[in-house]
Amino acid sequence: MTTSAIIDAKIREHVEQIETTPAIPAVFVPLLKLLNAPPEQVNLEEVVKLVSYDNTIAAQCLRVVSSPLFGLAKTPESIKGAVISLGLRRVQTILLTCCLGQVFPAKVLALDPTVFWRHSLGCAMVCRKFSEKLSGADREKAYMAGLMHDIGFLVNGLAFPNEFASAIKRAVQEQISIEEAERATMGFTHCESGRALAEKWHLGEDIVQVIAHHHALEQSEKAQPLVALVHLSDLLCRVRGLGYGYYERHKVDLVHDPAWAVLLKEYRDLEGVDLVRFTFELDEAVDNIYELVSTIFGSNPARN
Amino acid sequence: MTTVAQPAIAKPAAIRTVEPIDPIYRQIRDLVYKVSGIFQLEEKLYLLVDGCGRRMKQLGVKTPREYWDRLTADSNRDAELRQLLNELTIGETCLFRSPPQLDALRKVILPELVAEKSKLVLKRLRIWSAGCSTGEESYTLAMNMLEESEHLLKGWTVEILATDLNDRSVETAKAGIYGDYALRSTTDYFKRKYFSVIDEKKLQVRPEVKKLITFSRLNLQDNSKMLFMKGMDLIFCCNVLIYFDGPSKSKVVDHFYSNLNSGGYFFLGTSESLLKLNDKFHLVHFPGAIAYWKPSLKSGKL
Numbered sequence: 001m002t003t004s005a006i007i008d009a010k011i012r013e014h015v016e017q018i019e020t021t022p023a024i025p026a027v028f029v030p031l032l033k034l035l036n037a038p039p040e041q042v043n044l045e046e047v048v049k050l051v052s053y054d055n056t057i058a059a060q061c062l063r064v065v066s067s068p069l070f071g072l073a074k075t076p077e078s079i080k081g082a083v084i085s086l087g088l089r090r091v092q093t094i095l096l097t098c099c100l101g102q103v104f105p106a107k108v109l110a111l112d113p114t115v116f117w118r119h120s121l122g123c124a125m126v127c128r129k130f131s132e133k134l135s136g137a138d139r140e141k142a143y144m145a146g147l148m149h150d151i152g153f154l155v156n157g158l159a160f161p162n163e164f165a166s167a168i169k170r171a172v173q174e175q176i177s178i179e180e181a182e183r184a185t186m187g188f189t190h191c192e193s194g195r196a197l198a199e200k201w202h203l204g205e206d207i208v209q210v211i212a213h214h215h216a217l218e219q220s221e222k223a224q225p226l227v228a229l230v231h232l233s234d235l236l237c238r239v240r241g242l243g244y245g246y247y248e249r250h251k252v253d254l255v256h257d258p259a260w261a262v263l264l265k266e267y268r269d270l271e272g273v274d275l276v277r278f279t280f281e282l283d284e285a286v287d288n289i290y291e292l293v294s295t296i297f298g299s300n301p302a303r304n
Numbered sequence: 305m306t307t308v309a310q311p312a313i314a315k316p317a318a319i320r321t322v323e324p325i326d327p328i329y330r331q332i333r334d335l336v337y338k339v340s341g342i343f344q345l346e347e348k349l350y351l352l353v354d355g356c357g358r359r360m361k362q363l364g365v366k367t368p369r370e371y372w373d374r375l376t377a378d379s380n381r382d383a384e385l386r387q388l389l390n391e392l393t394i395g396e397t398c399l400f401r402s403p404p405q406l407d408a409l410r411k412v413i414l415p416e417l418v419a420e421k422s423k424l425v426l427k428r429l430r431i432w433s434a435g436c437s438t439g440e441e442s443y444t445l446a447m448n449m450l451e452e453s454e455h456l457l458k459g460w461t462v463e464i465l466a467t468d469l470n471d472r473s474v475e476t477a478k479a480g481i482y483g484d485y486a487l488r489s490t491t492d493y494f495k496r497k498y499f500s501v502i503d504e505k506k507l508q509v510r511p512e513v514k515k516l517i518t519f520s521r522l523n524l525q526d527n528s529k530m531l532f533m534k535g536m537d538l539i540f541c542c543n544v545l546i547y548f549d550g551p552s553k554s555k556v557v558d559h560f561y562s563n564l565n566s567g568g569y570f571f572l573g574t575s576e577s578l579l580k581l582n583d584k585f586h587l588v589h590f591p592g593a594i595a596y597w598k599p600s601l602k603s604g605k606l
Contacts, residue, residue: 253589
């Protein structure tokens with residue numbers, strides 16, 4: 001076996017054990033199945049049933065959609081109301097957000113879950129906002145990709161707690177990216193471990209590509225525009241107060257990043273995006289994202 | 305930043321007893337942005353509401369909707385928009401106005417410029433504060449450069465050119481005397497190190513800071529004079545271009561581009577955008593700040 005194959009086997013062995021983690025909500029597996037199903041096969045009742053299944057999660061979902069980030073004129077009072085105003089797919093990704101909030105056990109992780117979620121949720125929001133400006137882009141897939149892109153940190157935190165803790169420590173000390181520190185300390189990164197988990201959870205090939213290649217776009221075999229979108233949104237978040245709690249990115253030129261050209265090739269209207277205003281609007285959303293994350297975590301008794 | 309944890313479903317309206325903002329103000333915000341490039345953040349929308357309120361009072365206009373008509377349909381709309389911009393930027397000037405800009409400058413840009421220019425015989429940095437008004441920005445830059453004079457900029461000469469259209473502003477700037485309001489963001493460290501006490505209400509910038517700066521009058525629309533402003537490494541032009549119409553703005557920005565050395569940076573005000581005026585500049589993001597960069601020759605991306 002080659003070194004990378006050994007590492008891969010090691011990661012996969014650990015990923016197997018994650019499924020038995022008690023923190024995974026019962027609704028999670030059926031939700032993943034639903035997210036992968038063709039949209040025309042998903043009906044309103046099914047989504048409402050799924051959201052209502054777990055009281056805690058249902059209450060969280062309602063709280064989440066009352067955030068100003070969702071721009072609803074009136075906060076829905078019932079799950080059904082929320083599904084109708086936001087649409088089936090949007091509700092599914094919100095449910096996914098709340099479920100993932102439960103999966104991440106604060107105690108065992110070197111990475112502060114609040115910081116992790118600020119970044120993941122921030123990136124999800126940026127991906128969605130970006131895709132709103134690109135005609136033909138799948139907004140919910142963009143959101144999901146942003147939300148899940150760093151899920152490998154979950155694996156690393158759970159399966160390799162000590163090595164991961166040293167990687168984080170090193171990253172903060174040397175003000176380098178966690179990815180760089182992981183490679184130096186552990187020999188692999190959250191991209192590889194995230195991929196293993198994503199494949200195990202059957203997250204869909206596009207999302208797997210994003211998780212595996214958001215730091216190395218050129219290696220992605222398919223779904224390049226989506227990987228590029230997440231890569232750019234990730235960069236923007238990291239330079240704009242939604243990174244990992246320290247600045248390892250001090251300067252970013254999005255338009256001249258190779259990912260920009262990839263995205264532009266797919267969506268010509270990217271050219272018309274006013275990136276400065278987009279940034280101002282993101283700055284504006286940062287507080288709301290912080291608040292939303294404390295909403296997701298604040299009501300979870302298992303998290304103190 | 306307000307990140308105070310709030311009860312989960314607390315409705316903002318219950319905490320702040322403010323009336324909901326008339327949606328017309330968001331329309332005004334978008335209009336102001338489209339014309340001037342100034343973006344009023346949602347959390348600062350009250351500033352726009354206040355500014356419009358003052359204008360409405362002066363004009364005797366009763367409703368925001370009526371004021372919107374003055375800004376869009378009236379024959380004096382351009383003049384009114386200018387008045388509103390004055391209201392929006394009034395009192396904004398102070399020393400150390402944008403810490404993220406200064407951070408970007410000291411943590412990223414200076415090391416980059418020093419590395420790039422260290423092979424040159426003449427170790428000199430040229431900074432231009434274009435539209436310096438009463439000098440707050442120029443002195444802030446000068447003090448930050450002096451802070452680096454024993455470290456990063458050891459052995460370097462720093463020249464700051466500060467220009468403004470208004471003679472009186474230039475004179476006030478030269479005097480370098482500031483009160484509490486202008487000094488509200490200046491730390492005691494800087495006050496002690498770089499200012500002398502004039503009286504209990506006023507401080508004056510010390511000569512060693514002034515020495516770095518040359519103040520003069522300049523009209524940014526004077527094409528022949530603009531051609532002479534060569535060899536800049538940094539240009540700061542905050543809340544000045546907002547008053548220019550599209551073609552004039554575009555011309556000034558083109559001048560700035562030629563005035564800059566390759567690898568140099570151009571900064572606008574913190575909530576100001578260049579819109580889409582010059583595609584030769586690269587838009588660069590820093591934590592909390594945005595700048596426009598003139599590609600260096602070796603980057604091959606000209």
